[in-house]
Amino acid sequence: MRSPARLAALLQATTALTIVLVVWGGVVRLSGSGLAIPDWPLAEGRLLPRPHPNVLIEYGHRFLAMLVGLMTTGAAVLILRRREWRARLGWLAVGSVVTIVLQILLGARVVLDELAVDRVVGHLLLAFTLFALLVKMTLRAQELDRPAEGTSDPRARRLAHFARVAAGAVFLQAGLGAWVSSSGASLACPDFPTCQGSWLPPMVGLVGIHYAHRLGAYAVVAIVLGILAASVAVPLPPRARWPLRFSGILLAIQFLLGVGNVLLGVPLPVSAAHLGTALILFGTLLVAAHELSRG
DSSP states (O other): OOOHHHHHHHHHHHHHHHHHHHHHHHHHHHTTOTTSSOSSSSBTTBSSOOSOHHHHHHHHHHHHHHHHHHHHHHHHHHHHHSHHHHHHHHHHHHHHHHHHHHHHHHHHHHHHTTSOHHHHHHHHHHHHHHHHHHHHHHHHHHTTTSOOOOOOOHHHHHHHHHHHHHHHHHHHHHHHHHHHHHHTOTTSSOSSSSBTTBSSOOOOHHHHHHHHHHHHHHHHHHHHHHHHHHHTTSOOOHHHHHHHHHHHHHHHHHHHHHHHHHHTTOOHHHHHHHHHHHHHHHHHHHHHHHHHHOO
16 A cells, blocks of 8 residues: 555544444443453353344444454554655554554453443543544545645644643543443433532532533533634634534534433433544544644
8 A cells, every 4th residue: 555545545444433433332331231241352252252132232342343453553554664654654653553452451351350440431541542543643644645734823823732622621521421421420410400409519429420520521612612712713724624613513412412311311322422422522623733733
């Protein structure tokens, strides 16, 4: 594979499959399938699983993880074999493979330690880290044969910094969400916008875990809306403008999904969409930061 366009296409496909993998991981957890296969790497001592719905859901997650791992490793090998690609993408390629290895090991511990909360949270955050590396590699691969077209406006570079801050906030918020879900705190506050009728509930136990996630959501909303407001007065090229606008749309969808989760009693489709939208919002902010900093 000598064409940067083909490399970019492979990375795009790997990134898209990673979104499916992360959402499917949420389905595994939300459907109660996390321990449907209690051993690893085999499935109840066999290579192929028995045809039980929960077992197949968990096995599907493992199969998707294998595909993402192979595609990521394949892209890394292609990058490291070419000097000009290695110079631009080498550290990202190595980082992605290291992250894949850590993710496999931690995924095994999640199963063998029977879904310990800290393992589940770490597993999701590593998935977000891998996704970030793939997004960055894809963007740089697309630029291998294309000159920079960014803006030198210092206001755009400041927006890039705040877009990274926003992406970091979404990353932390995802970790809080995994903590809420895996600890059983999803319905500790069954009402909205109050929590058990209180605007300032005691930050202890399951209520504290749940409400910390709500406070994190409010912080993410404030940061993203602040970036959008500040970007209005800055002349930006379309490649930088569209991810900012899209992040605003995703933010609104994510907020509604979060409220729906609470009021509807955490239905699986809503919860899975909530996780997937969080990941796409995270990636969109990373794209915005990249495009804003080009120049």
